[in-house]
Amino acid sequence: MHCRDAKQWLTHQTGGDMSAEERAALQEHVQHCSVCQAVKQHQQQMDALLRTTATRPRPSVSTEQIMVAVQRQQRISRQLEDIRVQQKSRVERMRPIGTAIAALGFFTLASIPLLLLAITIIQTDLVVQALTAFNSVIDFLLVLAQYLQAGITLATRNSWLLSGVAFVAVIMMGLWLRLMRPPQEIPGG
């Protein structure tokens, strides 16, 4: 018998049963072949291992473990429920405040035209004066804006002028900060 055939028999790779002659030939070969002896031993160990694994009851999940898991699950769902209830109560508490703020804002906005209408009816002269003053203020602002625009255009065209304007601005800010500083005690005064 060759090693190849012996290994096939030893590792149960061949289909069918061994005849008496084959069995004898295999035993004879294994007795003289150290390689096949090792294969046989290994195969026997593997067989034994498979048998014990097959017969031994699998490490199953015990009832206690299931109960613990169920309790944990219940605890988690209870916590989630608590959080949900807390959020709900918070929303419930916030609702009147939000409604009050919304109502107040709405009333304020709605009362402005009414107030203006009332002033127009009661104090017509005042409104006219106010509008005139408002107009002149707007005119002044427009003129100022035009001058400002012209100045900015001029300054941005000339880099030297821009630098000068920036320098003056810095100086003025420094002076302003110095003036705004709280008065310090004068020594000896």
Ligand SMILES: [Zn+2]
């Ligand atoms: Zn052999």
